[in-house]
Amino acid sequence: MTLWWIGDIVLLVVVLPVVIYLLHGVLQAARGIVPSVHKIAAVGAAGSKDLDATALLLTTQDQVRQTVAGVADYGGSLDVIIDDA
Amino acid sequence: MPAAGVVMIVAVVAIVLALVYYLVSTILALRQITNGLDEVIASVGEIVEKSAPVEGVVNDINANLDAAVSALEGLLVKKAGMEDALGLIDGLYPGAAAQGLRDFPESREVIPPRIGEVYTKGTLTLARLGREAPIALANPTGPVLRNVESGSLAARKLYPDGRPEAAEALPRSPVIGADAPVQYEPRDDVGKPRKRFRSGV
Numbered sequence: 001m002t003l004w005w006i007g008d009i010v011l012l013v014v015v016l017p018v019v020i021y022l023l024h025g026v027l028q029a030a031r032g033i034v035p036s037v038h039k040i041a042a043v044g045a046a047g048s049k050d051l052d053a054t055a056l057l058l059t060t061q062d063q064v065r066q067t068v069a070g071v072a073d074y075g076g077s078l079d080v081i082i083d084d085a
Numbered sequence: 086m087p088a089a090g091v092v093m094i095v096a097v098v099a100i101v102l103a104l105v106y107y108l109v110s111t112i113l114a115l116r117q118i119t120n121g122l123d124e125v126i127a128s129v130g131e132i133v134e135k136s137a138p139v140e141g142v143v144n145d146i147n148a149n150l151d152a153a154v155s156a157l158e159g160l161l162v163k164k165a166g167m168e169d170a171l172g173l174i175d176g177l178y179p180g181a182a183a184q185g186l187r188d189f190p191e192s193r194e195v196i197p198p199r200i201g202e203v204y205t206k207g208t209l210t211l212a213r214l215g216r217e218a219p220i221a222l223a224n225p226t227g228p229v230l231r232n233v234e235s236g237s238l239a240a241r242k243l244y245p246d247g248r249p250e251a252a253e254a255l256p257r258s259p260v261i262g263a264d265a266p267v268q269y270e271p272r273d274d275v276g277k278p279r280k281r282f283r284s285g286v
Contacts, residue, residue: 004089011096023107037108037121044128044232051135064146068153075160083185085166 158186171197 109273161170167189175197185193260266274280 001087001089004087008089008092008096011093016096016100016103019156020103020107023103025109027107027110027114030111030118034114034117034121037118037125040101041124041128043123044125044132048131048135053133054139054172056145057139060140061146064149065269068149071153072156075156077165079160082164084163084170 155188158188161191162186162189167192168195168198169200171195172200186265 156171163172165173170186171182174186178197182195182197183193185191185195211286
């Protein structure tokens with residue numbers, strides 16, 4: 001009977017607080033991750049929105065090609081008009 | 086049942102209740118984390134999708150610009166010569182000649198002339214394109230046109246009495262219209278056949 005009571009005391013005084021302490025730590029750690037994940041999601045969404053302008057690179061690419069073609073035409077004409085050094 | 090058994094059951098139930106509460110709370114928190122990570126993954130997927138063609142486009146732009154730079158550098162060096170080319174570059178962008186031309190590594194060793202003071206063959210050749218420019222009358226193979234030591238004096242000769250100031254009042258534009266103080270009558274010959282003179286007159 002004495003051992004029975006000792007077991008009860010150990011359960012109530014040692015096991016239950018330890019279980020609560022450990023589970024509380026796990027819960028706090030999990031809850032601490034949530035706002036960080038939400039911030040990362042917001043940053044990812046903002047980064048994705050910032051990249052919306054990358055489609056304009058195609059326009060830039062086309063304009064660069066046209067500009068370089070124009071420069072090549074002018075250069076060819078200048079090469080004909082101007083004497084060499 | 087002995088009292089010790091009842092206490093044991095109460096203790097076990099308390100432990101189970103604590104386990105249930107904390108584990109359920111942890112599960113809810115983990116679900117929130119999962120939902121947030123789903124949003125993150127969606128955004129990252131968009132970033133990857135949007136940035137996928139960037140490398141090819143930028144490489145193409147760089148290739149085109151590289152070709153243009155090479156062509157312009159080659160043309161400049163071919164037409165103006167290495168020294169004058171660097172002088173022109175340094176005149177437009179002071180200090181840029183120190184970096185040299187990309188396709189001409191030896192250009193870093195060239196000391197650029199001060200094109201702002203000495204009109205060189207390359208400059209004269211370029212100036213010949215402007216047919217009305219007085220500088221175009223000079224021969225590119227001739228000496229420099231501007232006296233470096235007294236260049237300001239040569240410019241001052243243009244206005245020996247000092248630079249003239251602007252007129253105090255300029256004539257006003259004529260007033261036109263039905264209420265104008267001066268009425269110009271229409272010419273009679275406007276709209277009629279052009280007068281033709283006989284040949285030999």
